[in-house]
Amino acid sequence: EADIYQTPRYLVIGTGKKITLECSQTMGHDKMYWYQQDPGMELHLIHYSYGVNSTEKGDLSSESTVSRIRTEHFPLTLESARPSHTSQYLCASSEGDRGRIFSEAFFGQGTRLTVV
Amino acid sequence: GIQVEQSPPDLILQEGANSTLRCNFSDSVNNLQWFHQNPWGQLINLFYIPSGTKQNGRLSATTVATERYSLLYISSSQTTDSGVYFCAVTSRNSGNTPLVFGKGTRLSVIA
Numbered sequence: 001e002a003d004i005y006q007t008p009r010y011l012v013i014g015t016g017k018k019i020t021l022e023c024s025q026t027m028g029h030d031k032m033y034w035y036q037q038d039p040g041m042e043l044h045l046i047h048y049s050y051g052v053n054s055t056e057k058g059d060l061s062s063e064s065t066v067s068r069i070r071t072e073h074f075p076l077t078l079e080s081a082r083p084s085h086t087s088q089y090l091c092a093s094s095e096g097d098r099g100r101i102f103s104e105a106f107f108g109q110g111t112r113l114t115v116v
Numbered sequence: 117g118i119q120v121e122q123s124p125p126d127l128i129l130q131e132g133a134n135s136t137l138r139c140n141f142s143d144s145v146n147n148l149q150w151f152h153q154n155p156w157g158q159l160i161n162l163f164y165i166p167s168g169t170k171q172n173g174r175l176s177a178t179t180v181a182t183e184r185y186s187l188l189y190i191s192s193s194q195t196t197d198s199g200v201y202f203c204a205v206t207s208r209n210s211g212n213t214p215l216v217f218g219k220g221t222r223l224s225v226i227a
Binding site for chain 2: 033
């Protein structure tokens with residue numbers, strides 16, 4: 001069973017505020033990811049990491065940033081929230097070899113962000 | 117990059133009916149997963165199936181990697197099966213990027 005946690009589950013915040021969405025996993029997985037999903041739509045990759053001190057941008061342009069200082073922690077930060085950032089953000093992790101092959105991914109429960 | 121197409125986009129079933137969901141992909145894959153997204157937005161892992169056939173209760177999946185498609189079978193559907201089913205893949209040939217998702221199949225099971 002996967003152990004990956006996201007906080008907060010729901011967040012309503014004003015325009016211009018700085019926010020950090022937390023994601024932690026206890027499985028020791030090297031690889032972690034952030035996806036963005038509008039209601040009822042497909043998921044788009046915004047950031048991923050192969051391991052500590054590794055971060056990569058995904059396919060969807062995003063104004064957010066990430067860091068990977070510890071294996072288990074992969075926070076996502078928005079420096080200045082805007083209404084266009086309103087969405088669901090899903091964090092995932094997977095293990096695999098030390099290369100760049102991605103094995104089975106497990107997702108957290110998501111954070112629903114509303115910027116007013 | 118790799119393209120993932122799911123069909124049908126929407127499906128309405130009477131409780132107890134069977135259904136087949138399809139996922140086509142445009143390139144060789146080294147990972148294929150099926151997920152169920154519940155009404156609360158959480159993605160539940162159904163199958164990790166880059167090739168072959170697996171079964172889990174009323175659900176089963178088959179991936180024919182050489183023909184670039186996967187099928188998810190739901191038998192004796194229940195109202196709790198409602199939600200969105202996503203297929204996601206990683207490409208063997210496109211720099212080993214993380215999972216690319218299809219647009220999903222929205223399933224509604226009516227009592």
